[in-house]
Amino acid sequence: MNRVSVSSAAAVFVKSLLVASLAFAGAAQAQHAAAPAAAKPDAAKGATLYDGGDNVRGLPACVSCHGANGNSSIAVNPKLSSQIEAYTHKQLVDFTTPNRQHPVMTTYAKMLTEEEKRNIAAYLATQKTKPGAAKNKDTVELGRKIYRGGIAEKGVAACASCHGAAGAGIPVQYPRLAGQQQDYTLAQLVSFKNGTRNNSPQMTALSQRMSEAEMKAVADYIAGLR
Structure with a gap:
């Protein structure tokens, strides 16, 4: 009698577990199905x-610093027009984290x-960028070599x-650079290089191997790309 009772109890327990598991799985699937898709x-x-x-x-209006259609005319403020949508979104998110702090943008990004x-x-990705130009004829060739071929001896x-x-x-993956302001780049x-911007391990590593002269040359060259 004891053996029968124990066996019956065990069977009931296993059956209960199975029913509970199926119920939980069904609820999870229903919850997943009911989750709203991200708005376009x-x-x-x-x-x-x-x-x-x-x-x-x-x-404040973004246009006041970044210009009409994202074409900033202020050297230290970036052009945002034609920028890859996912990249702009990521930067706005990053401004709200310790990885990319800015005295102005951090405040405003947190308000959005x-x-x-x-x-x-999405809006900025649809806007056309006004062409820029390299300004330093003495370094444009160095900038071109770095942009196109890198600096092999420095990795x-x-x-x-x-x-x-x-x-x-x-x-x-990677942002648009063409036509960007030299000073901003x-x-x-x-x-x-100095670690005040820390949201790209690749760029941190590369910049630490570059001299200021090399940075200036490539930044100037980039401004003339189109």
Whole structure:
């Protein structure tokens, strides 16, 4: 009798576990199915926020620093037009973390919702970049050599291998550089080198192997890419 009772109890217990497991799996599948898909970025809303800001929140218009259509005319402020959408979004997110701190952008990025970050990134990706130009004729050849061929003796890879021969970048992975402000590009290379910008291990490693003269030369060359 005892053997029968124990066996019956064990069978009931196993059956209960099986039912509970199936119920849990079903609930998990239902929850997953019910999860809403991420909303598609709205470039029109991004344009409105970029051009007008939000006075209620004290959020200034992006255009005031980065120019109409993302074509900044201020040397230290980057051009944002034509930038790869995923890259712009990532930078706006990174500004809210210790990896990329900025006295202005960190404050404003924290004021933006995730949806707004994506909308602005989508808008800027559709805007055309006004061509820039290299300014220093004495270093343009050095800049060209570094951009296209790297610095083999220092283990510096060619910029073109990641950012493209014309500086158009590679979607999702690497940003567009073509036409970017010389002063801004140089400032970012310096920031990567000294560790104040820490959101790209590749760029941190490469910049630490470059001299200031090499950085200036490649930054100037990049400005003339189109």
